[in-house]
Amino acid sequence: MSGYLRSQRQTAWFVSVFALWLLLTAAATAAPKNYELTATSVADGVWVVAGSTANFSKANGGNILNTGFIETSEGVVVIDTGPSRLYGEAFRTLIESRTDKPIIKVLITHHHPDHAFGSQAFAPDTLYMLEESAQLLERDGEAFSENMYRLIGDWMRGTEVIVPSQRVQPGTLQVGKRTLRLIAMRGHTGADLVVLDEISGVLFASDMVFFNRALTTPQTPGLMEWQSEMQQLAELPFSVVVPGHGPVVRDNRAFLQMNDYLIWLDGVMASSAARGLSAAEVIGTAIPDRFESVEGASYELIRSVSHLYSEYESRALTSN
Amino acid sequence: MTKYGLCALLLIAEAAWAGLPVDPLGSPLWEYNIERYLGEGVEVVVDNRVGLSVPGFAEDSTQVPLAVNLSEFPHEVAKVVTWVDMNPVPLLFNADSSDGGLSLISLNFRVQQASSVRAAVLDEQGVWHIDSGFVEAAGGGCTAPREVISSSDWENEFGTLKTGLYSSDGNTRIKASLLHPMDSGMVGNVPAFYVGKVEVRQKGSKALLLSMTLAESAAENPMFVFEFEGEKGGASEDLSIWMKDNNGYRFEGAIGGTTR
Numbered sequence: 289m290s291g292y293l294r295s296q297r298q299t300a301w302f303v304s305v306f307a308l309w310l311l312l313t314a315a316a317t318a319a320p321k322n323y324e325l326t327a328t329s330v331a332d333g334v335w336v337v338a339g340s341t342a343n344f345s346k347a348n349g350g351n352i353l354n355t356g357f358i359e360t361s362e363g364v365v366v367i368d369t370g371p372s373r374l375y376g377e378a379f380r381t382l383i384e385s386r387t388d389k390p391i392i393k394v395l396i397t398h399h400h401p402d403h404a405f406g407s408q409a410f411a412p413d414t415l416y417m418l419e420e421s422a423q424l425l426e427r428d429g430e431a432f433s434e435n436m437y438r439l440i441g442d443w444m445r446g447t448e449v450i451v452p453s454q455r456v457q458p459g460t461l462q463v464g465k466r467t468l469r470l471i472a473m474r475g476h477t478g479a480d481l482v483v484l485d486e487i488s489g490v491l492f493a494s495d496m497v498f499f500n501r502a503l504t505t506p507q508t509p510g511l512m513e514w515q516s517e518m519q520q521l522a523e524l525p526f527s528v529v530v531p532g533h534g535p536v537v538r539d540n541r542a543f544l545q546m547n548d549y550l551i552w553l554d555g556v557m558a559s560s561a562a563r564g565l566s567a568a569e570v571i572g573t574a575i576p577d578r579f580e581s582v583e584g585a586s587y588e589l590i591r592s593v594s595h596l597y598s599e600y601e602s603r604a605l606t607s608n
Numbered sequence: 609m610t611k612y613g614l615c616a617l618l619l620i621a622e623a624a625w626a627g628l629p630v631d632p633l634g635s636p637l638w639e640y641n642i643e644r645y646l647g648e649g650v651e652v653v654v655d656n657r658v659g660l661s662v663p664g665f666a667e668d669s670t671q672v673p674l675a676v677n678l679s680e681f682p683h684e685v686a687k688v689v690t691w692v693d694m695n696p697v698p699l700l701f702n703a704d705s706s707d708g709g710l711s712l713i714s715l716n717f718r719v720q721q722a723s724s725v726r727a728a729v730l731d732e733q734g735v736w737h738i739d740s741g742f743v744e745a746a747g748g749g750c751t752a753p754r755e756v757i758s759s760s761d762w763e764n765e766f767g768t769l770k771t772g773l774y775s776s777d778g779n780t781r782i783k784a785s786l787l788h789p790m791d792s793g794m795v796g797n798v799p800a801f802y803v804g805k806v807e808v809r810q811k812g813s814k815a816l817l818l819s820m821t822l823a824e825s826a827a828e829n830p831m832f833v834f835e836f837e838g839e840k841g842g843a844s845e846d847l848s849i850w851m852k853d854n855n856g857y858r859f860e861g862a863i864g865g866t867t868r
Contacts, residue, residue, distance in 0.1 A: 564772050564773075565833075566675050566714035566831070566833040567831075568663075569661070569677070590663045590665070590667060594667035594668050594671065594673075598671075598831065601783070605770035605771060605783060605784075605785060606772060606864060607769075608769040608861030
């Protein structure tokens with residue numbers, strides 16, 4: 289075969305492969321993103337929309353958290369809005385398919401993007417947050433947004449940071465015939481809202497509780513402060529615990545695991561600092577077997593060491 | 609022979625001529641940075657007993673942990689050089705420990721984009737042993753404004769030195785933290801302002817346990833960890849750390865906290 293013919297054939301082959309590649313990428317980018325949310329009733333009039341326990345990825349679009357909604361005689365109370373505008377819209381459609389009541393209050397438990405970035409889908413005057421959370425969202429929102437575009441890509445299309453204009457105060461919130469107990473805690477971000485529906489006993493623990501998913505620490509004021517609040521949560525009259533991340537439980541397993549994990553994590557950092565270990569050594573710490581069911585523990589340990597270890601180190605050193 | 613075949617042959621020939629092993633991570637900067645930081649025509653082997661550890665991703669691009677744990681390294685340690693291939697100025701530090709018996713060295717670095725990271729150790733035969741790691745990163749660590757400027761009283765805290773002395777399996781471990789902006793000179797209108805020289809000294813001995821030069825990849829508020837073989841110094845005051853920045857400020861303290 290002459291060189292000319294061979295090169296022509298090769299060219300034709302390259303062109304067809306390139307065309308196929310173009311088609312495939314076009315199909316991939318053009319495919320409409322769809323969160324496929326489902327609502328599970330955990331008590332009469334109370335639903336949970338459960339996400340996975342994975343990390344943010346372009347495959348899951350950040351659907352890694354639990355949101356929920358509560359139907360009352362007056363209207364619907366929504367807990368968190370999800371990681372993106374698209375999620376928020378799918379979530380609102382889902383709520384409207386379950387109840388004819390209007391959405392009257394959307395309680396955003398804290399300022400993290402996976403919980404607060406679906407807010408565009410809801411009427412602005414229904415969005416509520418703790419004052420400190422709103423300040424944190426104002427401060428960190430744009431940086432979170434940039435990071436989310438990097439992590440989940442096209443799922444973020446059209447998402448903008450909305451800081452709720454309305455505020456919630458700790459205490460009881462009467463909505464129709466339901467009494468919601470609103471509790472302000474600090475452990476996860478410094479401003480974390482926990483919601484207990486007193487009639488059903490469903491506790492929306494937000495990210496104060498992770499279950500079978502390693503907790504995240506970028507804004508915690510301290511692991512032991514978080515751990516002490518775990519005791520307060522465990523004493524509430526709950527029947528169902530909805531963690532911010534991880535499966536819904538009807539007993540205190542999630543609290544026990546959180547308590548154990550927080551004490552372990554604090555202990556790893558304190559004892560490592562006392563031995564003079566460097567951060568690069570601490571990130572390789574073995575995860576105990578009893579946390580085998582806790583997804584992402586090794587990964588989150590690397591993050592937590594980055595967030596917290598320098599404080600432990602500093603405390604363990606002597607001033608010259 | 610095709611054009612590509614010829615190119616590949618040339619590349620192989622060039623690598624063979626340089627005497628360099630193949631980069632386990634396939635970075636285009638492998639040869640360039642080896643020549644730049646270790647010298648031309650040096651003898652290099654790939655050796656994971658150098659014990660470089662870095663995380664697989666940078667949670668904070670301005671503070672990425674790095675340690676070189678030489679406990680499995682079978683030769684004497686004359687020098688340790690570390691660099692971050694894709695940084696604007698890749699070099700992190702250059703440490704000389706001919707007389708110290710260095711068994712671990714650790715310092716955080718900045719990362720500008722996802723990059724291979726290298727630790728090269730010179731043995732007593734004049735051979736460089738290189739271990740590599742790779743860090744995924746959102747990046748921007750080298751050109752991010754410093755953290756410390758956001759704290760109002762940074763000028764009061766500037767230069768604060770804290771130290772610790774530890775015994776670990778018969779070895780002597782030293783930790784020292786210095787509050788210093790370590791400005792790399794790569795942020796607009798902020799001139800370079802960083803600690804360039806670090807020495808670990810032992811009372812009554814002219815020889816230094818360690819002498820180290822730092823470069824632009826070093827992170828703000830450096831936290832140094834060094835481990836040396838055997839028991840060094842009797843009382844804690846016997847060991848001290850000394851540093852000097854490019855503006856002439858000197859920072860010095862006994863290891864373990866006694867104020868000098």
